[in-house]
Amino acid sequence: MSDYQSKKEAFRTRTKAYASMVVKSYCALPKNRPECQVLGKQLLRSGTSVAANYRECSRARSDAEFVSKCDQCTQEADESMLWIELLLEDCHIDSSDLKWLLNESNELIAIFTTMSRNVKRRLHSAHE
Secondary structure (H helix, E strand, C coil), X not given: CCHHHHHHHHHHHHHHHHHHHHHHHHHHCCCCCHXXXXXXXXXXXXXXXXXXXXXXXXXXXXXXXXXXXXXXXXXXXXXXXXXXXXXHHCCCCCCHHHHHHHHHHHHHHHHHHHHHHHHHHHHHXXXX
């Protein structure tokens, strides 16, 4: 397996672990607090979407498709951060899992942004 393939597989594993932690965190939310359930369902949708979109991104047929899916991953991770922040701050959920997710969301956004930017730069350089 090439170094590129190895990194790609490791990132697939990382985004899947992120999605799994989102599911675990949602399941741990109090069932008797509707506001927590609403925010949790939003997080469940956006957080699991990060891994699903990265899988599509990793199988992109063109650079344009890669950038589009990568940017979608960034948007979903950023949306997930919002729901996590609201759960922590407004619902007062004191969870080490949610704090881990908040940090991981931030890291994933940085990685996706860099990936997208690097492909855009390469494309721009090729057209000069």
